Amino acid sequence: MSQGSPGDWAPLDPTPGPPTPPNPFVHELHLSRLQRVKFCLLGALLAPIRVLLAFIVLFLLWPFAWLQVAGLTEEQLQEPITGWRKTVCHNGVLGLSRLLFFLLGFLRIRVRGQRASRLQAPVLVAAPHSTFFDPIVLLPCDLPKVVSRAENLSVPVIGALLRFNQAILVSRHDPASRRRVVEEVRRRATSGGKWPQVLFFPEGTCSNKKALLKFKPGAFIAGVPVQPVLIRYPNSLDTTSWAWRGPGVLKVLWLTASQPCSIVDVEFLPVYHPSPEESRNPTLYANNVQRVMAQALGIPATECEFVGSLPVIVVGRLKVALEPQLWELGKVLRKAGLSPGHVDAGAEPGRSRMISQEEFARQLQLSDPQTVAGAFSYFQQDAKGLVDFRDVALALAALDGARSLEELTRLAFELFAEEQVEAPDRLLYRDGFSTILHLLLGSPRPAAATLHAELCQGGPHQGLSLCQFQDFSLHDPLHGKLFSTYLRPSQKPHASSPGTPTALANGTVQAPKQKGD
Numbered sequence: 001m002s003q004g005s006p007g008d009w010a011p012l013d014p015t016p017g018p019p020t021p022p023n024p025f026v027h028e029l030h031l032s033r034l035q036r037v038k039f040c041l042l043g044a045l046l047a048p049i050r051v052l053l054a055f056i057v058l059f060l061l062w063p064f065a066w067l068q069v070a071g072l073t074e075e076q077l078q079e080p081i082t083g084w085r086k087t088v089c090h091n092g093v094l095g096l097s098r099l100l101f102f103l104l105g106f107l108r109i110r111v112r113g114q115r116a117s118r119l120q121a122p123v124l125v126a127a128p129h130s131t132f133f134d135p136i137v138l139l140p141c142d143l144p145k146v147v148s149r150a151e152n153l154s155v156p157v158i159g160a161l162l163r164f165n166q167a168i169l170v171s172r173h174d175p176a177s178r179r180r181v182v183e184e185v186r187r188r189a190t191s192g193g194k195w196p197q198v199l200f201f202p203e204g205t206c207s208n209k210k211a212l213l214k215f216k217p218g219a220f221i222a223g224v225p226v227q228p229v230l231i232r233y234p235n236s237l238d239t240t241s242w243a244w245r246g247p248g249v250l251k252v253l254w255l256t257a258s259q260p261c262s263i264v265d266v267e268f269l270p271v272y273h274p275s276p277e278e279s280r281n282p283t284l285y286a287n288n289v290q291r292v293m294a295q296a297l298g299i300p301a302t303e304c305e306f307v308g309s310l311p312v313i314v315v316g317r318l319k320v321a322l323e324p325q326l327w328e329l330g331k332v333l334r335k336a337g338l339s340p341g342h343v344d345a346g347a348e349p350g351r352s353r354m355i356s357q358e359e360f361a362r363q364l365q366l367s368d369p370q371t372v373a374g375a376f377s378y379f380q381q382d383a384k385g386l387v388d389f390r391d392v393a394l395a396l397a398a399l400d401g402a403r404s405l406e407e408l409t410r411l412a413f414e415l416f417a418e419e420q421v422e423a424p425d426r427l428l429y430r431d432g433f434s435t436i437l438h439l440l441l442g443s444p445r446p447a448a449a450t451l452h453a454e455l456c457q458g459g460p461h462q463g464l465s466l467c468q469f470q471d472f473s474l475h476d477p478l479h480g481k482l483f484s485t486y487l488r489p490s491q492k493p494h495a496s497s498p499g500t501p502t503a504l505a506n507g508t509v510q511a512p513k514q515k516g517d
Helices: 033-069 083-103 134-138 150-154 158-165 175-189 249-258 276-280 282-297 325-335 357-364 369-376 389-400 405-416 430-441 445-456 466-475 479-487 501-505
Strands: 106-112 123-127 145-149 168-170 198-200 226-232 262-268 305-307 310-315 318-321
Touching: 033 083, 033 158, 033 249, 083 106, 083 158, 123 282, 134 226, 134 262, 145 150, 145 158, 145 175, 150 158, 150 168, 168 175, 175 198, 226 282, 276 282, 318 430, 318 445, 318 479, 325 369, 325 389, 357 369, 357 389, 389 405, 389 430, 405 430, 405 466, 405 479, 430 445, 430 479, 466 479
Parallel strands: 106 262, 123 198, 123 226, 145 168, 145 198
Antiparallel strands: 226 262, 305 310, 310 318
């Protein structure tokens, strides 16, 4: 990565204070010339045979998975399957699954520690989650139940395996689904050993194994003891990592299948028994287990996570998007031939003016319906589907690049600051501050609101003056560098590589596809 890109946070790490944790969303695979030759040869000879045989075994799993649930009603599937179905089908799927991973090159699974019984630890939590090969951890865990997206039921073979597993399914499109999942996890975890263990990947998405992402609280809601499970791939070359930015599915699969031998280490840590406070507070419980696992792995425990479809990292006291949607908006507008500097924003400082998608198109002189819908979707809409034109004006000013950073932050303040009842000065309150940071840096609004409260502590008002806001955005040793790295408004666009600050500031970077679970 080039100096100053969000993939390399060294420029944002000042001399004083703790070091910034590594970026867990980016994986770069560097091959020497000799390694390239080796992978070309083995990729042409070994990988096709391995992948073909693995797919054959994958389809052989389907009859065993189907047989276990064939003829059972939905009511019967609400209880754990026992009897001959359990014995025959469970052992068949377990054996074929081990053969599948063996054919893909995972010749050794080294197990350390002792797996706890379902009574000792009803829940298993595995980390770091770094690749689609991580389900290999189910084998030494004796195929525990998992949590998966309901949409995966429609995937051939995978859907049959999820039904076989009696997986807990969550739908991202049904708000009530998450509540039902919580209730089902609690029901199984507190069944007194009646149900097999449930395994979670609490990070919820893949990283590059250099740091642990923030643990989601789902695995800890039941308040029962959990057993942490560590996953390591101690190979000389990391071909397995499938991070948000890095090699894609086919490349990871092909390179891993081209390795003569891949090794997986699975380590069972001692069971973690929650305190009464942790049992009542799943977030606290998750954070403490994350720290225990990070210490055992020798890597940092971070607050980095996915918020919606964007990866969010922590810089100082602020959460920011690895690639704010502002950049993607700039890409969409430039593709449509629009120069942000030629748009007459006309937003009135301090006053909200809500506009519809049609007015948005007229204001920006856009005619293509797909482009209009895509650009309009980048702004927060109210219940009527309208957006605040101040948001549009600030985004266009940031993308234009004609203003200095001081001028841009002054404009942001003027647009969103509010007048005081008993004083002539205008102040920037929580909502306006959160909107500015969300638009310019991709910061989640709750995180920005928390930071605003911290900045206002000790002051007579619950708002920031222009001087205070610019002290934060321009002169703070860490956050000031963050604003300049993300925006660089004083530089004119020119040909540069996608990782340079100029390219980042002008929205010319194409956001890689999301690789969430």
